[in-house]
Amino acid sequence: MFWDWDFAISITPTLLQGLKITILATVLGAIVAAVLGLVFAILRRSTNRLISRTTGFVVEFIRGTPLLVQLYFIFYILPDFGLRLPPLTAGVIGMGLHYATYFSEVYRGGIESVARGQWEAARAGNLNPRQTWVHVILPQAIPPMIPAMANYLLAMFKETPLLTAITVMEMMSQARSVANTSYRYVEPMTLVGVFFLIISIFSVFGLRWLERKFGGRAR
Amino acid sequence: MTEPIIRVQDLRKSFGTLTVIDGLNFEVKKGEKLALIGPSGSGKTTILRILMTLETISGGRIEVAGEPLYHMQKNGAEVPANEAHLHKMRRHIGMVFQHFNLFPHKTVLQNITLAPMLTKGESRANADKRAGELLEMVGLSDKAGHMPSQLSGGQKQRVAIARALALNPEIMLFDEVTSALDPELVEEVLIVMKRLASETDMTMLLVTHEMSFASDFADRVLFFDKGKIVESGPPEQIFKNPQEERTRTFLRKIIAAGQHV
Ligand SMILES: Nc1ncnc2c1ncn2[C@@H]1O[C@H](COP(=O)(O)OP(=O)(O)O)[C@@H](O)[C@H]1O
Ligand SMILES: [Mg+2]
Numbered sequence: 238m239f240w241d242w243d244f245a246i247s248i249t250p251t252l253l254q255g256l257k258i259t260i261l262a263t264v265l266g267a268i269v270a271a272v273l274g275l276v277f278a279i280l281r282r283s284t285n286r287l288i289s290r291t292t293g294f295v296v297e298f299i300r301g302t303p304l305l306v307q308l309y310f311i312f313y314i315l316p317d318f319g320l321r322l323p324p325l326t327a328g329v330i331g332m333g334l335h336y337a338t339y340f341s342e343v344y345r346g347g348i349e350s351v352a353r354g355q356w357e358a359a360r361a362g363n364l365n366p367r368q369t370w371v372h373v374i375l376p377q378a379i380p381p382m383i384p385a386m387a388n389y390l391l392a393m394f395k396e397t398p399l400l401t402a403i404t405v406m407e408m409m410s411q412a413r414s415v416a417n418t419s420y421r422y423v424e425p426m427t428l429v430g431v432f433f434l435i436i437s438i439f440s441v442f443g444l445r446w447l448e449r450k451f452g453g454r455a456r
Numbered sequence: 457m458t459e460p461i462i463r464v465q466d467l468r469k470s471f472g473t474l475t476v477i478d479g480l481n482f483e484v485k486k487g488e489k490l491a492l493i494g495p496s497g498s499g500k501t502t503i504l505r506i507l508m509t510l511e512t513i514s515g516g517r518i519e520v521a522g523e524p525l526y527h528m529q530k531n532g533a534e535v536p537a538n539e540a541h542l543h544k545m546r547r548h549i550g551m552v553f554q555h556f557n558l559f560p561h562k563t564v565l566q567n568i569t570l571a572p573m574l575t576k577g578e579s580r581a582n583a584d585k586r587a588g589e590l591l592e593m594v595g596l597s598d599k600a601g602h603m604p605s606q607l608s609g610g611q612k613q614r615v616a617i618a619r620a621l622a623l624n625p626e627i628m629l630f631d632e633v634t635s636a637l638d639p640e641l642v643e644e645v646l647i648v649m650k651r652l653a654s655e656t657d658m659t660m661l662l663v664t665h666e667m668s669f670a671s672d673f674a675d676r677v678l679f680f681d682k683g684k685i686v687e688s689g690p691p692e693q694i695f696k697n698p699q700e701e702r703t704r705t706f707l708r709k710i711i712a713a714g715q716h717v
Contacts, residue, residue: 354557357510361551362571362623363543372570376561 245424248415252428255411262328262407263394269333270393271386274340278348279370281341300338305399307331312403328400336393343385347378384448391440395433408432461486461521461627461659462507468515469502469683476502477683480516486626487657491670491691494680495706500663501554502683504629507661508551509542521548521626547575550625554632556612558604558619564591565600568619576623583622590618594648610641614648621652630662634669642666649673667707668716671695679703 280292299307312327322330351374359369398409412425460483469477476499484490492500505511507518509525518525527534528541537545559567568590569583578586591597594614604612613633620628630649634642646669653660653673664670670677671691679687679694679702687700698704 352557354553354555355559357508358553358557358559360510360546361508361549361553361620363546363575364571365543365575368574372574373559377559 239423240427241421241424244419244421245428248419248425249428251411251415252408252425252432255406255408256432258325258405259394259397259407259409262325262332262397262400262405263390265329266332266336266393267390269329270336270340270389273333273337275344277337277341278344281345282348296338296341299335304331304335304396305402307335308399308403324400324403324405327403328397328405331403332393332396332400336389339389340386343382343389344378346385347382348374350381351377380451383451384444387440387444387447391437391444394436394440398429458486459522460484460519461488462661463519464503464516465518466516467503467506467513467518469499469506469511470514475514475683477506480684482678482685482688484627484659484661487659489653489660489673489675490662491674491677492661492663492680493665493667493670493677493694493706494686498680499683500680501631504551504631504661504663507627508549508629509546510551520545547623548625549627549629550620550623551629552613552616552620552631552633554636556604556609556616556636558612558616560604562604563600564596564602564604564607564615567604567615568622571619572622586622587618590621591615593621593651594618595644608641609637610644613637613645617645617648617652625658627659627661630660630664632663632665635665665710666715667695667710679706681706 277292277296281289281296283289283292308328308331311322311331312324315322315327355373355377356369359373364372397407400407401410401413404410408429412429415425416422462482462484464480464482467477467480468475480503492503494500502511506513507520507525513526517527523545524534524537525542525545526537528537529535559570562570565584565587568587569578569580572578572583572586573580588597588600591600594617596611596614596618599607599611599615604615607615613636617633633649634645637645646666649662649669650672652658660673662670662673664673674691676688677691677694678685679698679700681702687694687698687703689699693699694703695707698707
């Protein structure tokens with residue numbers, strides 16, 4: 238028979254083990270991307286030309302090169318310079334850094350959606366820059382960004398199989414190793430696809446909900 | 457003679473190649489209520505924004521409460537002010553904006569207490585108490601827990617006035633605080649402003665298109681045109697007996713537009 242149910246069931250625990258790593262890498266990567274993205278967005282707004290230009294260049298450079306190349310660089314080339322990272326750490330940093338450039342655009346849109354009068358009211362109230370960001374700007378900028386952020390989160394999730402290339406044992410790596418030892422590809426690859434699909438479908442429902450709740454794209 | 461609380465000397469301001477304020481001089485006494493009137497585009501808003509440090513200046517000098525606003529002393533010389541100096545000077549000044557600029561994500565109460573708690577280290581209890589008094593003064597005691605989006609324009613502007621007052625500035629700037637309001641909501645804001653003018657010794661600068669209000673409110677009126685003071689004097693002079701042709705022309709236009717002067 239083409240499809241072997243017993244085999245499929247027997248490899249499921251291994252794949253779910255990998256799925257955990259996939260989700261972990263996605264979540265940690267998204268946290269890195271969210272934090273770094275904010276840093277990029279704020280630095281790009283700096284009135285100091287050197288800072289804003291340099292940040293702009295770095296962001297464009299990272300966005301303009303493939304994630305896979307960046308992952309290779311972090312995992313296989315940085316050790317030559319004395320920085321040896323465990324696979325998952327390297328993967329989280331690589332994905333986080335790459336997506337931070339997209340997140341920074343989302344932040345930019347969100348920040349620009351806050352009316353100029355809000356900055357001025359904060360200044361008239363004599364808030365310092367940190368207080369202005371924390372209490373006035375970000376609370377207004379972030380809600381309209383949430384749907385776009387969730388979209389990128391889903392994109393990151395679907396890009397995790399790239400981490401196979403740097404030996405992270407996420408779901409795709411597990412599937413490959415199962416396949417390589419059993420010489421059966423149909424079940425592991427199909428299951429990987431199904432697991433991704435299930436999570437994506439749920440995520441899309443979640444996204445729709447977020448879009449309704451936060452009013453779609455950044456105002 | 458008391459020292460003026462605001463002294464503007466040879467102030468200049470350009471936006472790119474457009475010169476908006478060109479060699480402006482005036483002084484404001486402590487406690488004085490000053491109305492700034494003049495045609496649209498004459499630079500009235502820009503002056504208030506400069507006093508609130510929302511702009512930079514292109515030349516000249518401003519002193520507030522005896523200290524330079526856009527300059528500071530460094531090693532015995534006067535240099536452009538840094539952010540820390542501006543921050544210190546801003547404590548003297550508060551502003552109410554034409555478009556309210558309330559914080560939409562905060563309740564009415566939080567709008568009023570945010571800055572005192574953050575910038576003056578006031579306790580929540582004290583800030584709430586003071587906000588309660590201010591809300592009572594502007595007639596909005598029952599709206600403390602509302603969001604700005606639930607308020608009418610007139611109510612929003614009264615909250616904005618309370619927010620600015622909460623910091624107890626010595627100088628308050630009002631930029632056309634009624635011109636974004638529906639006509640029927642103007643009066644409630646003017647009533648609050650009049651009370652404020654008569655009950656406090658705060659120095660107030662008011663930009664307005666409401667000539668009868670300027671006349672009631674102000675000790676002195678400055679008539680602006682093209683970034684310069686054309687004429688200044690008590691309201692009786694400016695409105696009843698203007699000395700300058702440009703002032704007369706302006707008032708004729710205002711009257712033709714249906715306002716009582
Ligand atoms: N940020 C700015 N950039 C360029 N021009 C400006 C800016 N702000 C104001 N202006 C110009 O300065 C002039 C004076 O404006 P403003 O002070 O708002 O006048 P008023 O309040 O008397 O109507 C206007 O010609 C206006 O277009
Ligand atoms: Mg104006």
